[in-house]
Amino acid sequence: MEAKERMQIPRQKMPEQDPKARGKNFDEVPFGYSEETAIREAQRCLKCKKPSCVAGCPVEIDIPGFISLIEGGDFIGAARKIKETNALPAVCGRVCPQEEQCEVKCILAKKGDPVAIGRLERFVADYERNAGKVQVPKIAVSTGKKIAVVGSGPAGLTVAGTLRLLGHDVTVFEALHKTGGVLVYGIPEFRLPKAIVEAEVNYLKEMGVKFVTNYVIGKIRTVDTILSEYDAVFLGTGAGLPLFLGVPGENLNGVYSANEYLTRSNLMKAYLFPKYDTPIVRGKNVAVIGGGNVAMDSARTALRLGADNSYIIYRRSLDEMPARKEEVHHAEEEGIQFHILTNPVAFIGDENNWVREIECQKQELGEPDDSGRRRPVPVKGSEFRIPVDTVVVAIGNSPNPLVPATTPGLDTGRKGNIVANEETGLTSRDGVYAGGDIVTGAATVILAMGAGRKAAQAMHAYVMNGKKE
Amino acid sequence: MAKIVKKERLSADLVRMVLEAREIAETRKAGQFIVLRINEQGERIPLTIADADAKTGTVTIIFQEVGKSTRLLGSMGQGDDILDLAGPLGKPTHIENFGTAVCVGGGVGVAPMFPITEALKEAGNKVITIIGSRTKDLLILEDEMKAVSDRLLVMTDDGTYGQKGFVTQALEEIIKSGEKVDIVVAIGPVVMMRAVSEVTRPYKIPTVVSLNSIMVDATGMCGGCRVSVGGKSKFACVEGPEFDGHQVDFKELMMRQKTYMKQEHESLECFLNQALKK
Numbered sequence A: 001m002e003a004k005e006r007m008q009i010p011r012q013k014m015p016e017q018d019p020k021a022r023g024k025n026f027d028e029v030p031f032g033y034s035e036e037t038a039i040r041e042a043q044r045c046l047k048c049k050k051p052s053c054v055a056g057c058p059v060e061i062d063i064p065g066f067i068s069l070i071e072g073g074d075f076i077g078a079a080r081k082i083k084e085t086n087a088l089p090a091v092c093g094r095v096c097p098q099e100e101q102c103e104v105k106c107i108l109a110k111k112g113d114p115v116a117i118g119r120l121e122r123f124v125a126d127y128e129r130n131a132g133k134v135q136v137p138k139i140a141v142s143t144g145k146k147i148a149v150v151g152s153g154p155a156g157l158t159v160a161g162t163l164r165l166l167g168h169d170v171t172v173f174e175a176l177h178k179t180g181g182v183l184v185y186g187i188p189e190f191r192l193p194k195a196i197v198e199a200e201v202n203y204l205k206e207m208g209v210k211f212v213t214n215y216v217i218g219k220i221r222t223v224d225t226i227l228s229e230y231d232a233v234f235l236g237t238g239a240g241l242p243l244f245l246g247v248p249g250e251n252l253n254g255v256y257s258a259n260e261y262l263t264r265s266n267l268m269k270a271y272l273f274p275k276y277d278t279p280i281v282r283g284k285n286v287a288v289i290g291g292g293n294v295a296m297d298s299a300r301t302a303l304r305l306g307a308d309n310s311y312i313i314y315r316r317s318l319d320e321m322p323a324r325k326e327e328v329h330h331a332e333e334e335g336i337q338f339h340i341l342t343n344p345v346a347f348i349g350d351e352n353n354w355v356r357e358i359e360c361q362k363q364e365l366g367e368p369d370d371s372g373r374r375r376p377v378p379v380k381g382s383e384f385r386i387p388v389d390t391v392v393v394a395i396g397n398s399p400n401p402l403v404p405a406t407t408p409g410l411d412t413g414r415k416g417n418i419v420a421n422e423e424t425g426l427t428s429r430d431g432v433y434a435g436g437d438i439v440t441g442a443a444t445v446i447l448a449m450g451a452g453r454k455a456a457q458a459m460h461a462y463v464m465n466g467k468k469e
Numbered sequence B: 001m002a003k004i005v006k007k008e009r010l011s012a013d014l015v016r017m018v019l020e021a022r023e024i025a026e027t028r029k030a031g032q033f034i035v036l037r038i039n040e041q042g043e044r045i046p047l048t049i050a051d052a053d054a055k056t057g058t059v060t061i062i063f064q065e066v067g068k069s070t071r072l073l074g075s076m077g078q079g080d081d082i083l084d085l086a087g088p089l090g091k092p093t094h095i096e097n098f099g100t101a102v103c104v105g106g107g108v109g110v111a112p113m114f115p116i117t118e119a120l121k122e123a124g125n126k127v128i129t130i131i132g133s134r135t136k137d138l139l140i141l142e143d144e145m146k147a148v149s150d151r152l153l154v155m156t157d158d159g160t161y162g163q164k165g166f167v168t169q170a171l172e173e174i175i176k177s178g179e180k181v182d183i184v185v186a187i188g189p190v191v192m193m194r195a196v197s198e199v200t201r202p203y204k205i206p207t208v209v210s211l212n213s214i215m216v217d218a219t220g221m222c223g224g225c226r227v228s229v230g231g232k233s234k235f236a237c238v239e240g241p242e243f244d245g246h247q248v249d250f251k252e253l254m255m256r257q258k259t260y261m262k263q264e265h266e267s268l269e270c271f272l273n274q275a276l277k278k
């Protein structure tokens, strides 16, 4: 096919549930490509000799390579090609901020729509899994080395998979009763079905990775006691400490952190209460504070739990919102109401300690701040109140302090993050590596995986040669 | 997975269970708790480690059947498995030789009080223990407590056993008798812990209470367990569960505990209906 012909094909749409209907269920929103649309989309790719898209992917997937295989109808081959560098394509194809990573760099983005790399990635991963064609790769002969991984989020899972392939004996310790980190407790079912995460973990189990759940490092065992038994340790404990605003009334009943709200709904399946035992407040007027993915997920969860009004309250403008455009778009379609340039200054409760109103203040944009975004400045006399019965605070998370606090000699930064070498993940302690949100602060799935890959390679070198890389 | 090694009913709605949990038994300290999830549909509920045996690799919990989860747990028996068990969680009690320690346990709170009393005694304190319950049949661990205390006082609200009255009355009498009390540790219903803190406040006796706010993960990840202490928000599961009783906002705690009252009723009703059908 000629390049000209390829460039005439429009970017293929991915069918999705009707916005009205999906606001009432927890099923996944998009349905994914059919074989025909996938091939059609694959035909758009120019298979560039020097593909700029690859530079945008933190794990450098051979993007034209896997897309060519799709074009030729070899979906399984395409899935395996991706898995050479990315062990979780079904996850990344769904939640990666593609529009800022691989797709923004696609040559076609200069003139029109980029190739839908994420959608294609998700398509082949789903195809392979649904066809039951997921193959456990050949594991290298045993090295006799023992590796401990703390935390089963994307960073930990990547380290575990990579090191197991190289023949190491790998054990993952997870504090919660389910593995997957934010993928199971944070990101909702309608965006990332939990069966997919489970399948990925099962794949690692089949490879021989051992998982120990209900095991809080820093409590039942410390990093030092682990080191007496294992040759190296990877810390992938995430940014699991919820931040609050520190305004009056934040401890009223009905005020949640996004972590609690989403954990109740996702991990504990409170949306299926009383079939599942964990309760959640099903508010009628729910306000979510924040403008990131976490805020969108919370507002859309509130809607699905039966809210009449689900608001996003964000202190800057739509342009500064850190959430993925696609998620903001989905939220708007579903009827989430945006109060932008608005900041809560107090929560007001009734005599039984239940939140009833939020006192807000309008903001205007001033000079850019450290983040390069324009700083919100309060407008005097602009206070107004929004009646609510549930509030979800989604203004961010900072690193979980449990492990740093119980590991002497482990250097941490100003925000409590573990300090680790960017190329190797090595921390200030011998044999102790770290990566993902615990190092960078709340970031993305693919960056956590990228950090995991680099750390795994350095750990391999370290345990095999005693070499610190 | 944790096997129930032994189950015993202490009173109409109080159950003692011994669970297989070797590593927890080896590492736990006084004041710490576990979180368990009975089955796939279950919620995560926190329960204090009332006792542990590192040799047999077991931990003991004592719980009151109040709602769906604790009733379901109470209906299980020896040999049954609990799907998930995590621990030890929370900060251990700060134990040292304070001098004279008064340990106050009310109702099912006597159970979490036991390991702390034992540890205070081992650290060389003179330990005066006050335990209380509404009525004689609900009193637990009297012999165990006696064994680790220099003096044991028993109170019942209705006077069916020991002295008639509240534990706070006994505490006040001890203080007024001129006994120099260096520390008070109180665990029981929130109203009791508040009352104990009010008794000791004028005397400036350091008072430690153990807060049972509603928890989910109990690893510091959700903030659902937050309590106000000295005007600051604290996560009870990782910064507690023990706090300075003179600083705790008990009123807020009591109201926050009622957050899911409606759902708890619904859940219990469903459970009882199903049990009836069977």
Ligand SMILES: Cc1cc2nc3c(=O)[nH]c(=O)nc-3n(C[C@H](O)[C@H](O)[C@H](O)COP(=O)(O)OP(=O)(O)OC[C@H]3O[C@@H](n4cnc5c(N)ncnc54)[C@H](O)[C@@H]3O)c2cc1C
Pocket (backbone or CB within 6 Å): A095, A096, A097, A150, A151, A152, A153, A154, A155, A156, A173, A174, A175, A176, A180, A181, A182, A183, A186, A187, A188, A215, A216, A217, A218, A236, A237, A238, A239, A240, A262, A293, A294, A297, A324, A400, A402, A403, A435, A436, A437, A438, A442, A443, A444, A445, A446, A448
């Ligand atoms: C609601 C929500 C939506 C998001 N949406 C997106 C998105 O659309 N796209 C995207 O790319 N990113 C998204 N993110 C961010 C992304 O999920 C994270 O950046 C990523 O999961 C970080 O991976 P991690 O492996 O570092 O940590 P985590 O996923 O946080 O996993 C850490 C794991 O370690 C465990 N742990 C912690 N402490 C201990 C301990 N002491 N002992 C044992 N185990 C421990 C935790 O229980 C957890 O399972 C979202 C995050 C949230 C919260």
Ligand SMILES: Cc1cc2nc3c(=O)[nH]c(=O)nc-3n(C[C@H](O)[C@H](O)[C@H](O)COP(=O)(O)OP(=O)(O)OC[C@H]3O[C@@H](n4cnc5c(N)ncnc54)[C@H](O)[C@@H]3O)c2cc1C
Pocket (backbone or CB within 6 Å): B033, B043, B044, B045, B046, B047, B048, B049, B062, B063, B064, B065, B066, B067, B068, B069, B070, B071, B108, B111, B112, B211, B212, B213, B214, B215, B216, B241, B257, B258, B261, B264, B265, B268
């Ligand atoms: C650190 C800690 C230690 C505890 N130790 C003990 C103990 O040793 N023995 C004992 O009998 N009880 C203990 N509790 C209380 C116990 O967790 C609750 O009684 C239990 O969760 C009730 O569950 P349910 O489904 O049976 O009752 P529900 O009907 O769900 O609730 C009844 C009441 O229990 C409380 N509660 C409900 N869910 C939770 C939860 N997830 N976390 C905390 N409280 C909750 C609420 O105040 C609620 O109103 C402890 C609580 C905490 C926080």
Ligand code: SF4
Pocket (backbone or CB within 6 Å): A056, A057, A058, A059, A060, A061, A063, A086, A092, A093, A096, A097, A098, A101, A102, A103, A117, A118, A121, A446
């Ligand atoms: S992993 Fe993410 S960034 Fe890389 S190609 Fe896939 S969607 Fe793009």
Ligand code: SF4
Pocket (backbone or CB within 6 Å): A044, A045, A046, A047, A048, A051, A052, A053, A054, A063, A064, A105, A106, A107, A108, A115, A117
């Ligand atoms: S830059 Fe775009 S067109 Fe070129 S190889 Fe990558 S995806 Fe295909």
Ligand code: FES
Pocket (backbone or CB within 6 Å): B214, B215, B216, B217, B218, B219, B220, B221, B222, B223, B224, B225, B226, B235, B236, B237, B238
């Ligand atoms: S229970 Fe979640 S932070 Fe304490």
